[in-house]
Amino acid sequence: MNWPAITLSLRLALTVAALLLIVGTPIAYWVTFSRWRWKFLAEAVVALPLVLPPTVLGFYVLVAIGPRSPFGRWYESWSGHGLPFTFEGLVLASVIYSLPFAVQPTAAAFALVDPSLINASAILGASRWRTFHRVILPLSAGGVMTGVILSFAHTLGEFGVVLMVGGNIPGATQTISIAVFDQVQDLDFVAANHTALLLLAFSFVTLSVTYALNRRIWAVWPMHR
Amino acid sequence: MIPAEAAGLDVRIRKRFATGFALEAEFHAGPGFTILFGPSGSGKTTLLECVAGLQTPNAGRVALGPRVLFDSERNISVPVRERAIGYLFQSLALFPHLTVAENVAYGLAHRPADERRARVKEILESFRVAHLVARKPGAISGGERQRVALARSVVTDPALLLLDEPLSALDAIVKSKIIDDLRAWNASRNIPIVYVTHSPAEAFALGERIIVLESGGVLAQGSPQEVLAAPRHETVAQLAGFENIFDATVTAILEDHGTMRCRLGSSALELEVPLLWTEPGSVTRVAIRAGDILVATTRPEGISARNTFQGRLISLERRGVTVIATVDAGVRFEVHLTPSAIQSLRLEAGQQVWLIVKTYSCHLVAG
Numbered sequence: 001m002n003w004p005a006i007t008l009s010l011r012l013a014l015t016v017a018a019l020l021l022i023v024g025t026p027i028a029y030w031v032t033f034s035r036w037r038w039k040f041l042a043e044a045v046v047a048l049p050l051v052l053p054p055t056v057l058g059f060y061v062l063v064a065i066g067p068r069s070p071f072g073r074w075y076e077s078w079s080g081h082g083l084p085f086t087f088e089g090l091v092l093a094s095v096i097y098s099l100p101f102a103v104q105p106t107a108a109a110f111a112l113v114d115p116s117l118i119n120a121s122a123i124l125g126a127s128r129w130r131t132f133h134r135v136i137l138p139l140s141a142g143g144v145m146t147g148v149i150l151s152f153a154h155t156l157g158e159f160g161v162v163l164m165v166g167g168n169i170p171g172a173t174q175t176i177s178i179a180v181f182d183q184v185q186d187l188d189f190v191a192a193n194h195t196a197l198l199l200l201a202f203s204f205v206t207l208s209v210t211y212a213l214n215r216r217i218w219a220v221w222p223m224h225r
Numbered sequence: 226m227i228p229a230e231a232a233g234l235d236v237r238i239r240k241r242f243a244t245g246f247a248l249e250a251e252f253h254a255g256p257g258f259t260i261l262f263g264p265s266g267s268g269k270t271t272l273l274e275c276v277a278g279l280q281t282p283n284a285g286r287v288a289l290g291p292r293v294l295f296d297s298e299r300n301i302s303v304p305v306r307e308r309a310i311g312y313l314f315q316s317l318a319l320f321p322h323l324t325v326a327e328n329v330a331y332g333l334a335h336r337p338a339d340e341r342r343a344r345v346k347e348i349l350e351s352f353r354v355a356h357l358v359a360r361k362p363g364a365i366s367g368g369e370r371q372r373v374a375l376a377r378s379v380v381t382d383p384a385l386l387l388l389d390e391p392l393s394a395l396d397a398i399v400k401s402k403i404i405d406d407l408r409a410w411n412a413s414r415n416i417p418i419v420y421v422t423h424s425p426a427e428a429f430a431l432g433e434r435i436i437v438l439e440s441g442g443v444l445a446q447g448s449p450q451e452v453l454a455a456p457r458h459e460t461v462a463q464l465a466g467f468e469n470i471f472d473a474t475v476t477a478i479l480e481d482h483g484t485m486r487c488r489l490g491s492s493a494l495e496l497e498v499p500l501l502w503t504e505p506g507s508v509t510r511v512a513i514r515a516g517d518i519l520v521a522t523t524r525p526e527g528i529s530a531r532n533t534f535q536g537r538l539i540s541l542e543r544r545g546v547t548v549i550a551t552v553d554a555g556v557r558f559e560v561h562l563t564p565s566a567i568q569s570l571r572l573e574a575g576q577q578v579w580l581i582v583k584t585y586s587c588h589l590v591a592g
Contacts, residue, residue: 119279120318122305124332124381134331138322 002195004171005179009156012087012175016094017102017152023095024102024147029132031103032110047104049097054160061093061165085167090175093165097158098151105150109143110136142213149210153203232290234385234417238275238282248272248282248441254434256415262428263438264460269421270315272438273387276419277312278305289384311383313391317374319362325349325373326358332381344380352376352406368399375403379410386411386418392427404431437461467512467588468559473498475507484531484584487511492555497531498587512588515561519581520550522570532582540574541567552580 031043049057065083066072076082083089113136121131137144159177166173168182176199183192234254241247248268252259263269274280276287278294281302287295289310294303320328326345333341349355352372357365362373371391379386392400411418422428428435436446439460445452452461473487476495484497487509498511525533536554543549548567550560558580562572572578 114316114318116314116316116318117320119305120312120314120320121331122279123277123308123310123312124377125306125309126331126334127306130334135320 001198002176002179002183002191005174005176005195006198008087008171008174009176012090012094013152013155015091016098016155017148019091019095020098020102020151021144021148024099024151025106025144027099028103028106028110028147029136031107047100050100054097054158055164057097058093058161058164061089061096061161065089065092065165084165085169085173087166087172090162090166090173093161094155094158097161098154101150101154102147105143105146106140107143109140109146112143113139145213146210149206153206156206157199157203232292232384232417234276234419235286235288236272236276238272238285238287238295240271240275240280240282246441248275250438250441250443252436252443252446254417254419254436256417257411257433258418258420258431259433260428260431260435261419261421261438262435262460263423265423266440267438267460268441269423269438270389271441273312273389273419273421276385277310277387278303278308292384309381309384311378311381311386313374313378313386313388315389315391317362317370317391319370319374319377321362323361324358325354325360325362325365328362328373329377329380331377348376348380349373351410352403368395368403371395371399371403372406375407379407382414384416386416388418388420390421390423400427461590466514467590468515468561469511469513469518470590471511471513471556473509473511475503475505475509477505478503490556494534494555496582496587497584498589499584501589510590512590513558513582513586515549515559517582517586518558518560520552520560520562520566520570520572521579521581522572522576524579525581528581529583530581531584532587533579535577535579538572538574538576538578541572552578554580 027046031039031046036042062084063069064071065075067076067082072083079088083092117135117139118131121135126134156175157177158175159181162173162175162178163181166175168174168178174182176195180192180195180199183189183195233256236253237251239247239249246268248271250268250272261269261272271280275282276294282295282297284297285295286293286297293299293301294308295301320331323331326349329345329349330341333344336344345358346355349358352375354365354369354372354376357369357373362370365373375391392403395403407418420431422431434446434448435452437444437452437460445461471489473489473496475485476488477486478500479485479497480500482497483500485500485503486495487498488495489511496511501509503509519530521533534554536552536558539551539553539557541548541550543564546563548562548564550562550567550572552558552560560580566572
């Protein structure tokens with residue numbers, strides 16, 4: 001069993017899920033409640049990773065973080081090393097790649113919160129922030145949780161973007177999915193099967209837990225649709 | 226904290242919607258209950274939302290005594306959370322994930338914890354729901370939810386209370402008890418309470434002052450008596466309890482009598498009604514109170530009333546101390562009688578009766 005690849009994948013997926021909780025939640029809030037007329041453009045950008053081939057996305061991320069881009073240069077002078085083919089680069093690419101998986105369930109849950117509850121909160125003198133963390137967030141906990149778990153699972157299973165941005169450096173950027181690819185290339189089907197089966201089982205358990213959890217969350221708040 | 230002389234609400238706003246609906250309203254609501262009455266779609270909720278700041282009018286001014294909440298000319302629009310208004314939503318909008326106590330304490334966030342506890346306890350007691358503190362809204366009855374929502378909207382000591390058909394789902398007894406508690410609460414404060422309803426009965430029961438709204442405009446305002454004295458409009462007529470409202474076509478002008486004849490609906494029945502400066506063939510509406518119609522078993526003679534006509538008694542239905550009779554005279558009339566009148570006339574469904582309607586009991590209303 002390729003333990004370095006497994007721990008790397010888990011570390012990557014956990015980091016990305018945590019970052020997406022922080023980044024994705026405000027984006028979901030904005031997507032749900034903004035009245036900006038060009039909002040649909042931003043929505044399209046957020047959803048782009050759903051339809052884009054991972055190679056295309058990976059290619060642009062690679063260019064954007066490479067030493068020739070302003071961002072890449074800034075990062076290198078700030079941290080002392082480049083982003084491509086590092087764990088940090090992988091995290092950045094995965095955050096972008098899994099963004100819709102975090103934003104969409106969260107935004108859907110926000111949109112389901114009864115607007116009169118939000119109005120009532122404002123009438124009772126609450127600021128937007130207080131309304132958000134006392135009313136909107138608790139009533140959307142199921143959706144936020146779904147977003148976290150889906151971005152975790154999606155990052156765990158990604159292949160194309162990782163290959164483009166991280167390459168295949170054991171211990172540094174070689175994730176489970178790439179390890180499986182490697183093992184198949186080496187015609188080591190037994191090892192590939194073990195790794196693949198592990199990922200399959202883990203993904204299935206994660207998704208089952210998500211759906212089971214969601215059902216329970218709805219039952220706790222019967223008044224919430 | 227609470228002003229001894231509570232300030233009145235002054236509203237003059239215009240709000241247009243992309244759908245073409247326009248709200249244009251001007252009214253004053255002094256301390257105590259003001260009823261905002263109108264059919265659904267007349268703009269009642271929009272009006273409340275404009276006052277609360279949940280919607281922004283296109284133009285106008287909203288002021289609570291000296292405090293200006295909105296003024297399009299001076300570019301003032303106080304944010305909702307700073308308006309210090311109590312608002313009871315039609316849906317109640319209780320936070321389903323918070324307990325009754327947490328819901329009521331929600332608006333007291335910036336007060337010290339012990340003051341908060343004391344106020345929550347006190348207000349829950351005055352609205353008789355103190356025993357529910359630890360429950361969630363999903364686990365209490367409809368009437369209790371209304372009381373909790375009401376407690377939540379007044380616990381912050383608002384300078385104005387807006388109630389959007391809050392009690393429409395409740396039966397009359399529960400409703401009147403809640404209203405009594407609200408009156409008791411307001412006795413010492415005397416803030417304006419604007420109460421929205423589409424129920425005439427509720428408007429009458431509560432109203433110190435009624436504002437009648439239809440299609441986005443104020444039709445009439447004043448005391449119930451003032452508003453109802455001259456019901457020139459169908460909405461007001463319904464409010465006043467005109468059970469009989471008929472489409473009518475003017476058939477003849479009797480200028481020297483000061484009356485005109487109108488044919489009701491598509492029937493052959495004609496009534497003599499007060500003269501309105503109009504022409505034969507024009508269409509109007511005639512409203513008659515069910516209690517203003519007399520019933521006779523024989524043809525009445527020597528009577529001043531201009532309208533006597535025959536009809537068949539279709540049904541008699543006793544409701545409380547009133548018997549509601551339905552009479553078919555080409556068009557159907559609802560007539561209210563006392564049980565003793567039914568007895569002494571020996572009225573029974575199926576028999577022929579005469580109806581008597583004075584000219585001045587026929588009110589012409591705009592459609």
